[in-house]
Amino acid sequence: FLLQTDKAMNAWDVFLGLEWLTHKNSEEPPNYSLVASGGAAGSGNLVVSESQAYGLLITGSILASWDLHAGTVNGADRAQVLKYFEGYYTFWKNMCKGSSDHFNNCQPNGKYCSDYSGSYVCLPDWRVYKTGGTESTGAATDADADAITGIILAVKSVEGDSPRPWWYDEARHWADASASAFFEFNVDKSRGDHRLLKLGSCWGGWDGNGNNPSYHSPGAYRVMRDFQMSFPASDRNGYSGVSTAEWDKLVITTYGLLQAVQCSDDGAMVPNWCTVGVDANNNIYHTGGSFSGSGTPQYEYGSEAARATFRVALDAAFYPEMALFWSPYLSSFHFRLDSTFGGSGWPSDTTFPNCRGPNTLSDISIFSSWESNTFIYGPTYSSLIAASTNIANAQAMTDAAGRILASSLPSSYYPRCWAMISNLVLNGAMESAGKTLRQ
Numbered sequence: 001f002l003l004q005t006d007k008a009m010n011a012w013d014v015f016l017g018l019e020w021l022t023h024k025n026s027e028e029p030p031n032y033s034l035v036a037s038g039g040a041a042g043s044g045n046l047v048v049s050e051s052q053a054y055g056l057l058i059t060g061s062i063l064a065s066w067d068l069h070a071g072t073v074n075g076a077d078r079a080q081v082l083k084y085f086e087g088y089y090t091f092w093k094n095m096c097k098g099s100s101d102h103f104n105n106c107q108p109n110g111k112y113c114s115d116y117s118g119s120y121v122c123l124p125d126w127r128v129y130k131t132g133g134t135e136s137t138g139a140a141t142d143a144d145a146d147a148i149t150g151i152i153l154a155v156k157s158v159e160g161d162s163p164r165p166w167w168y169d170e171a172r173h174w175a176d177a178s179a180s181a182f183f184e185f186n187v188d189k190s191r192g193d194h195r196l197l198k199l200g201s202c203w204g205g206w207d208g209n210g211n212n213p214s215y216h217s218p219g220a221y222r223v224m225r226d227f228q229m230s231f232p233a234s235d236r237n238g239y240s241g242v243s244t245a246e247w248d249k250l251v252i253t254t255y256g257l258l259q260a261v262q263c264s265d266d267g268a269m270v271p272n273w274c275t276v277g278v279d280a281n282n283n284i285y286h287t288g289g290s291f292s293g294s295g296t297p298q299y300e301y302g303s304e305a306a307r308a309t310f311r312v313a314l315d316a317a318f319y320p321e322m323a324l325f326w327s328p329y330l331s332s333f334h335f336r337l338d339s340t341f342g343g344s345g346w347p348s349d350t351t352f353p354n355c356r357g358p359n360t361l362s363d364i365s366i367f368s369s370w371e372s373n374t375f376i377y378g379p380t381y382s383s384l385i386a387a388s389t390n391i392a393n394a395q396a397m398t399d400a401a402g403r404i405l406a407s408s409l410p411s412s413y414y415p416r417c418w419a420m421i422s423n424l425v426l427n428g429a430m431e432s433a434g435k436t437l438r439q
Contacts, residue, residue: 001319002385002429003395006067007402011062011070011429014079014420017409023130026175032087033130037413040294046135048127054417055088056150060426063157064433068235082116085154087225092147094132095124104137108203112177112239115170122181123201129393141186144219151175176231179224187250191278195250203353207277210291211263213270214307216254219315221247223437225334256284258329267355268332269301269364270308280299288360301369303375309333310379316386318434327399333383341393346371374415378405378422383424402426
């Protein structure tokens, strides 16, 4: 049983928020990029694979939850959402095509994806120009997982359409091939039965190679697993599907990493960056090494780390019956949020005090003024959908979080995206989308 709130922004208004960030390279056919800005994302002329993936995840979720959410709003137009999805999907494909012509994408013999024009790598370079063309090479695993999930959601949402959109069969193949490429090039398989997500096709992994808790998306791995399980092997050309057992190992390893780096004693927080290894008993542990990226401090629950909470909440939304996996991580957040809840919000200085994870000598601190920054509080509040009804304030906290997130969307890229995504979690659209996946 998951919680939701009608106090959050509705799914149609979330969709309308995309236009502000969308660069339309063409309308017919639609070719849309979701422009990023700030930090590693640049000054507004670039698209990171993360941003384009958010566009796919948001539109895919809205389509897959249409009947119970956006479709109930007066004036909502499903055709518009389909057009935006098609535009983001087309640009994502072009990103993949543009990443296929050089040898530094770390996907050898990886041209699994194809359309009428040829075969291409499925995992695009992480930063491109908003009009197209690679700017920085190598794939990013967080973006790849979000994008593949978004494409699968859209595919499942139109299976009953008559006629289906032109892109249906192509996107169905593209998603399946991308899932195989994801497992082949983005996952380290070098240590026994552990299947550890890397940071990208070209970097990250065990020990000093570094890792990031927020890149790990167990719900997305289950979505890819289930999609591949139902995909006919005879429809694959030049690649193989990944077994259910292998996908499950990736999920188990992910939760092993999160357990290893999360603060002890219900401190809840995880760091932006970490180093992990395997001990003599084959258990994952935080090695305590120094590692960071994207200009963010390692031992901070910041703009990177907060996304880990959303990604676990997404697992809960899509697979509520898998509480044995997601509940231990999320329950610490429920404890902290409940401990300082004031009826309408949370204080900045006492909700998440500094805390320390196992095997480290450094405290994790929360991003300054976290309660005023959507990219921290949005994904953090998304945990509340999985709060136990044994917590007296569970629904009241979810409603309060919804009211906070229902306010006008921020104008800048990163907080705006996280406001949109977090609203879709709290208003129940993500849970509804998960049910569509099972149809």
